[in-house]
Amino acid sequence: LAGKQVAVTQQTGYPWAGEVKLVINPPEPMAFRLCLRNPGWSQETVAEVESDEKAKVDSQNGYLMIERTWRPGDCVTLQLDMTVRRIEANPKVEADRGRVALQRGPVVYCFEQVDNPEGVESIMLPREPSFTVEHKPDLLGGVTVIKTTACNGREVTAIPYYAWDHRQPGPMAVWVYQDGKSPAPAANDPAWEGVLYRVLDPATLGPSTGSTSN
Secondary structure (H helix, E strand, O other): OOOOOEEEEEEOOOOOOEEEEEEEEEEEEEEEEEEEEEEOOOOEEEOOOOOOOOOOEEEEEEEEEEEEEEEOOOEEEOOOOOOEEEEEEOOHHHHHHOOOEEOOOOOEEEOOOOOOOOOOOOEEEEOOEEEEEEEOOOOOEEEEEEEOOOOOOOEEEEEEHHOOOOOOOEEEOEEEEOOOOOOOOOOOOHHHHHOEEEEEEHHOOOOOOOOOOO
């Protein structure tokens, strides 16, 4: 900047943890705008300057921007929303009708039979599932898993999609049944115009369709 180098050090457990710390080290106090990417999947992103509670944070074009005079050692904390969400596909994708996928942060998940020995093909999530997350440093190089209870009462476990098929052969499912989600939705719903995937709104679910056999 202005012919001078500004060092930025990042500390984070991303993509498993949502906190990102950036230590800003200009050679001397310098005024400039710091732009931080605000990903579309994070519905509640917070950015703060630890030494300046009054620092103004503007949002524009997918970025959080902080314009101020930066001093060596200033620390910015970016907190990304890591809530587990159910994703639904455009009803024109016939294979995904009546189903949802799980996403946490930027990571899409899947269900493998090695974790769900009773089968993955018939998993159905309840209307208001409760999710728990657990980081397992010794599993698949270190991943965070998601656990929940299916409609029939059995506990099911999801792992990051990118990490599947590294333990033993068996079926895998990204898209699983969702109680109350129609398997035959209107394919020409204008609300889906230009949209391929979106976060499921539980208010759009219809009458309960019951649990599957397994």
